[in-house]
Structure formats: C-alpha cells, structure tokens
Amino acid sequence: MSRKRTRVGPLATPESTADPLDVDALLDDQNTRIIVCCGSGGVGKTTTSASLALRAAERGRKVVVLTIDPARRLAQAMGIEALENTPRPVEGVNGGPGSLDAMMLDMKRTFDEVVEGQASPEKAKQILENPFYVALSSSFAGTQEYMAMEKLGQLHRDAVETGDYDLIVVDTPPSRSALDFLDAPERLSSFLDGKFIRLLTAPARGPARLMTAGFSMMTNALTKILGATVLQDMQTFVAAFDTLFGGFRARAQKTYALLQAEGTAFLVVAAPEPDALREAEYFVERLTGEDMPLAGLVVNRASTAPAGSLDADEAMAAASRIDRTGAGDPEQTPGLTVALLRLHADRIRIVEREAVLRRRFAAAHPAVPTAVVPALSTDVHDLAGLRRVGELLAAQR
C-alpha cells in the first residue's frame, strides 16, 4: 500500500466571492518593502510572518523578519532564541541572491535603548532605575505594540542606510485585539504627554494658577489612594522623562506614516473561528478607514475537505448500520470502518462550519483577496515547516 501521498488534501473552495491572494506576486514585487502580519492571538501570525520571510528570501529578496514571541522550537530553528534584539542570519536558507535575517523583539531592551539614545547618560540612568519606569516598560498595556513599531522604524532606517534589506516582514504582538497594534502607540504617547502626567509635574515647576481647588482635591485623593511614594515616583519619572516626550511622539508618528506608505502591505491573519474572523473584520475596516494598504486576508489552520462525496449524515448512518450488524468484529478490526466514518463526518461538519464563516466574511468584504492555509497535522517548528506553509500560502487557486 505505498500510494503516493498528498500530505494535504484539496481545499474546500466554498462559493466565496473573494479573489485568491497572489502571495508570490506580492513577495516578488520590488516595491513591497514592508509586510505587516496582524490578527488576534494564536491564529498563526508568527508562523505566517516567518513563512513569508523565508519564501521571499528563497525567491531572491533580502529579507529581515521581526518576530514577537515565537514558539520556543521555532525560535531555536531560526537561531534567534537568544533575545539579542538585533537581526542575525538564519542558517539553512536555500541559496541564491536572497538572504534571510531574523530577530525576536525584546520589549524592555528596546525601550531602554530608546531612552539611552535620547537622554544624557545620567538622565538615562535616573530614568532606567525609576520604579515607575520599570513597571511601565515591562507591563504597561501596549508597550509591546509600541516597541514593535519602534523596532520596525529602526529596521527601516537601517535598511535605507545600509541597503542590507529590501524587505521587512513584521509580526505583531499576541494581543487580544488586532487593533491594539495600531492603537497602542497612540495611547502610550498620549499618556506620556497627557494632561494628567503634565499635571503631576506642575507642582514642581510651580505655576500657581494650576493649583486650583479641583487639582488639589485630585492630588489629595491620589495620595490617599496610591500613597505618597507612588505619586512621588511618578513625579520624578515624569520630570526626568519630560524632554523625551517630544521625541517619542515624533517617532511614533513617523512609523505610523511608514505604515501608510506605498511600499507597505498589511496581511490580516485569522483562524476560521468566529472571534478571530470578527477581529479580522474590525481590522480590515480600520485599515480601510486609515488608508492603510491592505494586501489580503490569510485564513490559517483551515480544515481540509475530504475527498469523495459521502456527506456527514450518510457517513453517520452507515456507521450506525455497521455498529448494529456487528460487522466491526472486535477480534480483527474493532470498529475500524465505524471509526473512519465518524472521523469523516466530524471533519465534514468542521469544514462546513468554517466554510460558512468564511463566506460570511467574504460577503461583507468581497474585495479582500484571501489565502486559505490548511492546518498541517503537525506543528510548524522548523524551516521545512515554514517552507511548507509558504508553499501553501502561495498555492491559492
């Protein structure tokens, strides 16, 4: 029984109205400079980014991929588990004119480096040691998104300067909502130069007009709730950070503009699940609203339709007939056929459910080109796996 294997069966092509996404055209287009993979957590953003990067490199592009939080074994396979916060060449990429560098984002270190790059050494030291900064740089909701943007900006500047890269592929943090990636930088910078934090520094500078009744009521309340030390830490932090605010905001805006630029392509990654597809819809709408260049949707980990025309009900009916006649002789093949029929029915139900979900998306957003990537039967944790996902991404009909 040595039949030639197709590892992955033919895809279910539901009567969706979406055009197939032409991944190779996107990768081969020299004008494509940045590809951003976004989507809600766990859908395969990191896998997709790394697969696209590898494929682009093996098709001749000089690529750097910025991954965030990759699975441990994948990071090992790419040689980036050391968290160096700078790109390093990936071994085992098939030769040719292209190349692949990869890195894993170290959020805290990126933040520290920005501070060090912008402030005088003493001031930087003062900031880095402030307890409030330590909390902010490691657990502020959105810091990871902000730092991903920051790192993208850095990579882009390097690419322009050195010519080492002609394509940057960016993974995004495992946020709950795909929108966080776009919103967080704005939130952080509006926090950093927001009304509240300005007010905290005001007493130090002492313009008496700010000491209104409302204001002292507020600081009193805060002291009562947070305690004087916390408030003081915040004040010291803000005072030290003061001169950096402008720089932060300017950098965030620059990177944001980069995302709207011609050479950028967004790919929204989703799993064929209601929540993930709903998030993808929000994201698509937002990108359109912000004039950000959407290249398409990737539906990852899709179930593949089984061959043959036996439907779920027929399969279950046949299974119970066999069960009843006892044809699954326990001595020989205990229920083998019954088990196969049940598996078949199960799979068809999943495929049908996914098809409905995808059709719903396509009906709402018919203009979004879509690539469907089947769920492999194993994890994707090495270059061979990435190559395989890359092939599947490109093989849309």
Next chain:
Amino acid sequence: MTGKGGTGKSTVAAALALALASRGRNVLLCEVEGRQGIAKMFDVDPLPYEERRIAAGLPGPAGRAGAVFALHIDAESALLEYLAMYYRLGRAGKALDRFGVIDFATTIAPGVRDVLLTGKVYEAARSGRKKGTSSKGGAQYDAIVLDAPPTGRITQFLNVNDELAGLAKAGPIKKQADTVMTLFRSPRTAVHLVTVLEEMPVQETSDGIGQLRSADLPVGGVVVNLVRPRDLTGDLLDAARRDELDRETITGQLKDAGVEVDDSLVDGLTAEARDHAERRALEDAQRELVQAMDVPTYELPRIAGGVDMGGLYDLAAALREQGMA
C-alpha cells in the same frame, strides 16, 4: 479559570458554572476582560455591572438544578464604586475624571486595574447578593467561577494584592489587600488551567503552574480542551499513520452498510485517518507532558459544529462525569 488565549477559558468557565449549579446550588460566573463573552455564549443582552441570573444549571441525577448568575466586571465601574464606597469621593471623584485620572488608572497604570478587578471578585465572594432572595450578608453563592486573564498574566493578576499590601505597609488598604490575598491563597480558591494538546499552550501551562506555586496560589486542575475523537486506537492508529489500513475490510464493511464504494472513497477515508493519526501522535506526546504535571486533569471533546447552549451543557456534563463538579 485561566489558560492560553483562545484555548477555551471562557467556554470551560461557563461549562463549569453550569456543572456546579446543581442540587439547588447557585453559582456566579464572572468575567473581567470586558468583551461580553458571557452574554454572547449564553445568548443574552450585554451584561451590566450587576449580577444577573442567566441560566439554569445542569440538572443533577437527584434534586433540582440551581441557577447560574453572571457578573461583568469592568475596571472603570469598579473604580467609581470603590471610590464612592471607601472614600466617599463624590466631587473629588469627578475631579479625578476631569484630569484623566480614571482613564489613567483603569487603562494604563500597571496594577491598578487588577486591584480593582480582584477587589470586586472578592466582594462578590464575600457578600454576593442572590437575586430573588431576601437574605443578606454571608457568602451566598455556593461557588464563583472567574473567567480570568490568560496564563501569562494570571499570577501577576491574583498576586497584585500582595504587592499592594507591601506598598501600603499599613492602614485600610493594606488590611483589605491582606484579606483578599488570604482568600486567594486559601483552599477555597482553585486556579484551573485550560490548555489544548499543542506545544505552546502545554508549555505555557507548565510554566504557569510553576509561577502560581511559587506565589503560593492554589493550583486546581488542568482542563484539556478541544480533544479530537479517539475512536481509532492502538495498532489501528499506527497502521493509519503508516497508511497500512486494511482496505479490503473497509471496502467490505462499507458495502455491507449499503455505501456506494469506489477507490477514491477508500483513499479519502484512509488519508483522513492518516492526518488524524499524525495529529493524535502529537496530542499523545503533549498529553503525557500534561499528565506529568501532577495535577488532576479533565478532558473535553472538540465539538465539531461549534459550541452553542446545548454544547455548553454537554461540556458541563462531561466535567461533572469526570468529577470536576
């Protein structure tokens, strides 16, 4: 109930609440991540910041079912309530809002959010008012199930009051923080972790258990969710993986069952079996890792058509059968 994102925390929390709400017991299901997941699962209107009865529990073999109540906790309401309760901050509360402090505290300040959310859960455990009864005071829910933040944040979340107690050193805040920690560390609390049988979630679960233990937080069990059907076993599974299933038997049995058989059907079925067997091998390897974690484990099947209300009760029944409720 914690777990890696998307593994089914909310679903399992809901199923556990249904399973616990038997024999006249009343259960409160809380959510703190502000997405109205409970309302969506139970197909009711978006929940207010107030306890609501949302479903009847899973009937037990004996006695009437209890009820499941739900509470959607958002940090902003919790903060305003807290300020009103402890500080009688009427006007000052407004001043805080005007200066952007409420926004700062609930969306940005690290930790504050978690203090508020855990504080409210504690309140519910202490004095949860049961709708439709006139009794007051004392713990009135027989159980509270919290759809908690994901594994990566759970220890920080539950432990935030410990840090707060350290910061405050003395006074009413320290006292409150200590009481909350005492409850969370007591045998009345159990932190369950949901996982699927894949490498990253299982790794995260194991790391999570370690972190919870070093913070003295009581680890409950691991709920393995989305388990694939296990009709194929042992030798047959191996044969399926090697593509060596007995085609003749299959063909014969299908014919006997009145199915129109051709080669492509048998090819299709054996190919599906091979994919399935490969996945199962991966799952089995991960299952061994889960079992080595030395905590009780429970398994829930992947429901092919998606989880509706009926599905939630089925999952609840499965949890009860395995002794989780």
